[in-house]
Amino acid sequence: MTVNSLHDLYLDQLKDLYSACKQSQPIVTEMGRAAKSKELSEALIAGNQGIERGMETISELCNRHGVDPTGEHCKGMEGIVAEARKHAIDTQFGDDDTRDAAIITQYQRLTHYAIAGYGCVRSFANRLGHDGDGAALQECLDHTRHGDQTMTQIAEGGVNRAAVD
Template identity: 60%
Template sequence: MALHDLKDVYHDMLQDLYSACKQSLDATTELGRHAKNDDVQKALKNGATGIADGMEALTGLCNDHGLDPEGEHCKGMEGLVAEARAHAIKEDFGDADARDAMIIAQYQRMVHYALAGYGTLVAFANRLGLDGDAAVLEKCLDETYDGDRHMTQIATHGINKAAA
């Protein structure tokens, strides 16, 4: 599909972010199964719920625009998911806290990709005068930031110290 204007770019990015979320949902669930710390497990479970909620919101926006949410495959998230699996799951660790620190790091890399996607989509929706879309996306962005900040607190107030 040729991208002729900002609306075309916006539509493409909606689908791309849906794909990114779908891939990160599976990886987040998998990371949660390998985490040992209860707080990390709970945060990843909440993260998976948030990702699923974001996918639902993106599906609604795609449907509103006559788009198939699965119309794109996000290669960027594909790479981040591969990295997360390689470094946090398949890697050998002599210490559970060190693995949990790596799990947090890899999860946050995926989250930061989503933050960039949501932030960009908010800006595009605002420029296009899609106030309803912007409000939905802003909510997703805020919730993603909240989850990221919570995971940072878990890391900085416990896991990183224990792993050191």
């Protein structure tokens, strides 16, 4: 795809974000299964549900603009997923609490990538006058930020303390 305008960039980035979301789902599921903390596991399940809703929104927006959201491969998320697998799943941990702290770290890295993506496409949509798109993407951004804040609360509320003990 040749990117000749902000509209082209917007569509390209929606497709990239869709790919990023799709790639993140399996590792979030794995981290949810590996988590010792019930609160963390439940938050990861909720996070995956949020990722799914985000993908549905992106798909609807792409369809509205006559493009297929699939076919793009986000290399950035590929690397973040590989790091999450390496540091939260494949690493041998001396205790489960430390693994939970690592899971939170890796989930937040995935989330921060999504926050950046949603923020950019939301700004593009608003600039292009796609107000409905902008509102839908703002909702995705808000949900993603909330998930990030939830992970910080779980970490600071007990997981990190348990990992020290």
